[in-house]
Amino acid sequence: MLKYDVIVIGGGVAGVCAAVTASRRGLKTLIVEKHMNMGGVLTSSFVMPMMTFHSQKRQVIKGIAQELVERLMEKNGSPGHIKDPIGFVPTITPFNPETMKTVLFEMLCEEKVDVISGHICTTTVSRKSIQTIHVQQATISNEYTSIDLCADIFIDATGDGNFSIKSGAPYTIGESLSQETQPMTLILRVGKINAREITDYIRSNPGNFLFDEKTDFSYLAVSGYFQECLRCEKYNLNFKRDRLLFFQIPNFSDQVMINTNRYPGLSLNKFEHSKAHMDAVLGIENFMTFLRSEIRGFSDAVLLESAPVIGVRESTHVCGISTIQMSQLMGDVKVDEPVAIGSYPVDMHVSGSDELRVVTIPYPSEYQIDMKNLIPKNLSNVLLAGRAISADHLAFSAVRTSPLACVTGQVAGLMAFLSSTDKCPVNFIKYKKLKLLLQEDGIVYE
Ligand SMILES: Cc1cc2nc3c(=O)[nH]c(=O)nc-3n(C[C@H](O)[C@H](O)[C@H](O)COP(=O)(O)OP(=O)(O)OC[C@H]3O[C@@H](n4cnc5c(N)ncnc54)[C@H](O)[C@@H]3O)c2cc1C
Structure with a gap:
């Protein structure tokens, strides 16, 4: 031993x-x-x-x-x-x-x-x-x-x-x-976003975002697009989201990590855990269509990778x-x-x-x-x-x-x-x- x-x-x-x-x-x-x-x-x-x-x-x-x-x-x-x-x-x-x-x-x-x-x-x-x-x-x-x-x-x-x-x-x-637990979330690595277009849009629509007024946006971190998220039902997303949350990957100015949604379930229950991950993956195509169609700066966005494991909070x-x-x-x-x-x-x-x-x-x-x-x-x-x-x-x-x-x-x-x-x-x-x-x-x- x-x-x-x-x-x-x-x-x-x-x-x-x-x-x-x-x-x-x-x-x-x-x-x-x-x-x-x-x-x-x-x-x-x-x-x-x-x-x-x-x-x-x-x-x-x-x-x-x-x-x-x-x-x-x-x-x-x-x-x-x-x-x-x-x-x-x-x-x-x-x-x-x-x-x-x-x-x-x-x-x-x-x-x-x-x-x-x-x-x-x-x-x-x-x-x-x-x-x-x-x-x-x-x-x-x-x-x-x-x-x-x-x-x-x-x-x-x-x-x-x-x-x-x-x-x-x-x-x-x-x-x-x-015995209610916080939901799980799958995070995506998305490329070909236009950071300049996003920051210009935030500056001209401050009410649609949460941000520190003093930020110079030299690093892109975004919480918002509240208005656009009201239209997400049109895209048959298998979830509801009131906002988008994403963060730039250091040294990749056109790539972000973006949270998809919160999937309920107890990760200890293997069926519920697997279902949460499966539902999250099955929702990606429609989510990407939503991003490309509705979200300023994402018209050319591509999915690079979804996280191998859904995040369990x-x-x-x-x-x-x-x-x-x-x-x-x-x-x-x-x-x-x-x-x-x-x-x-x-x-x-x-x-x-x-x-x-x-x-x-x-x-x-x-x-x-x-x-x-x-x-x-x-x-x-x-x-x-x-x-x-x-x-x-x-x-x-x-x-x-x-x-x-x-x-x-x-x-x-x-x-x-x-x-x-x-x-x-x-x-x-x-x-x-x-x-x-x-x-x-x-x-x-x-
Ligand atoms: C969706 C989501 C968003 C979050 N957002 C943020 C954020 O923005 N910023 C932030 O700072 N934190 C965030 N957190 C929380 C934070 O990242 C984690 O709670 C933290 O990193 C926990 O670190 P840890 O090492 O304790 O646990 P974990 O990162 O969970 O690591 C535990 C490790 O143990 C291994 N393991 C488990 N059981 C066994 C076993 N029996 N045998 C062998 N290996 C085992 C697992 O494989 C895993 O690698 C988030 C978490 C989630 C899920």
């Missing part, structure tokens, strides 16, 4: 940041990812840009997340942080997903993290005592092989926390009573020894053991409708994440990272985005280091020691 100090399950940005951090601290580390590429939804579902690294007052996301952006910039794969042209958040950080794939692999290789991609973790073996469960072994498999692995600590960076759930942590689904929530509630976000609540600061607002996409519910975080739009939000209930050697951290349905719609996912990944890597070196269960990690490591790693936490 292969034995590691730390095994990270899930190679999204959170998982990669966790694995790189653990390895930098000298732990023998393995990362396991279901797909062949790293980056999770940022590379497999074309989710872009990262938002947001800044509160209304300061840069709150630093550490390895900032390092990632600098590496992307060095390869011309990102312009870095730019003022949000839509005015939704202080800054956005666009990137080319192809560069993201390369940079994430480079970081793992440099830190000598062992990588197994194309494998899924299916089962775990645990030792149970009265109060806790210790995960002893995980089995990963593909069509041909099954490999048993063991580790002192496992980091669950699976997005939906499926590793912790398999191992016995309690969980809820979507909104805990109705929400499914299960692992119960942590502390779970982030809305009050933690809204009431300027100071948590006991802060490890990160988020700033993205509550951004709730309502299933089966075109409604978007946004709750702005009071000035300076900052909230703290507690160390205990990264520790699943009942498990003595598992940590949560990224989208999998413990949050209720509403709070989750704020804390799920990618910059904070990188930071909680890094924090989980540091917590794994302390748990491993002090030989203590994860809920006995000393916050005082963690605080010193957060400072060493340049993480903003208070």
Whole structure:
């Protein structure tokens, strides 16, 4: 059996940041990812840009997340942080997903993290005592092989926390009573758009768009075409949309990533998940006709590619020894053991409708994440990272985005280091020691 100090399950940005951090601290580390590429939804579902690294007052996301952006910039794969042209958040950080794939692999290789991609973790073996469960072994498999692995600590960076759930942590689904989840969205890479025509049109029809009046449109980010979307029914689209949302791909002035629609369904239900993806793909032809016929700047537009995987916003929530509630976000609540600061607002996409519910975080739009939000209930050697951290349905719609996912990944890597070196269960990690490591790693936490 292969034995590691730390095994990270899930190679999204959170998982990669966790694995790189653990390895930098000298732990023998393995990362396991279901797909062949790293980056999770940022590379497999074309989710872009990262938002947001800044509160209304300061840069709150630093550490390895900032390092990632600098590496992307060095390869011309990102312009870095730019003022949000839509005015939704202080800054956005666009990137080319192809560069993201390369940079994430480079970081793992440099830190000598062992990588197994194309494998899924299916089962775990645990030792149970009265109060806790210790995960002893995980089995990963593909069509041909099954490999048993063991580790002192496992980091669950699976997005939906499926590793912790398999191992016995309690969980809820979507909104805990109705089990309603946020919808899924397929993102398209569309080429041959006319950026000049689009920006001229926005300037002459400001009421038809949301945008920051000070933007110079040197980077194209668009939310609007509200009037045109009223006519979308004419095109037999299999969805309703009140607006279009798209972002330019860095260094490709005529290419954008564009959100299609919100498809309802629970991704845990394989028929519903498959149907959402299938419906989204079947809707593309009519959507492209709608774009070419109705949307200024898209008359010659071509579909370059649809994302390989429909983007899943929400499914299960692992119960942590502390779970982030809305009050933690809204009431300027100071948590006991802060490890990160988020700033993205509550951004709730309502299933089966075109409604978007946004709750702005009071000035300076900052909230703290507690160390205990990264520790699943009942498990003595598992940590949560990224989208999998413990949050209720509403709070989750704020804390799920990618910059904070990188930071909680890094924090989980540091917590794994302390748990491993002090030989203590994860809920006995000393916050005082963690605080010193957060400072060493340049993480903003208070
Ligand atoms: C449609 C959509 C739009 C979004 N828009 C934005 C946006 O504009 N800006 C922004 O910053 N964020 C946005 N987000 C949210 C954000 O991108 C993600 O929540 C964030 O990137 C999560 O990162 P992660 O690493 O925690 O999880 P993920 O990216 O979900 O990665 C988890 C990884 O774990 C792997 N995995 C899961 N289970 C297993 C298993 N059992 N074994 C092996 N591997 C496994 C998966 O294959 C995946 O690669 C959006 C999300 C969606 C879906």
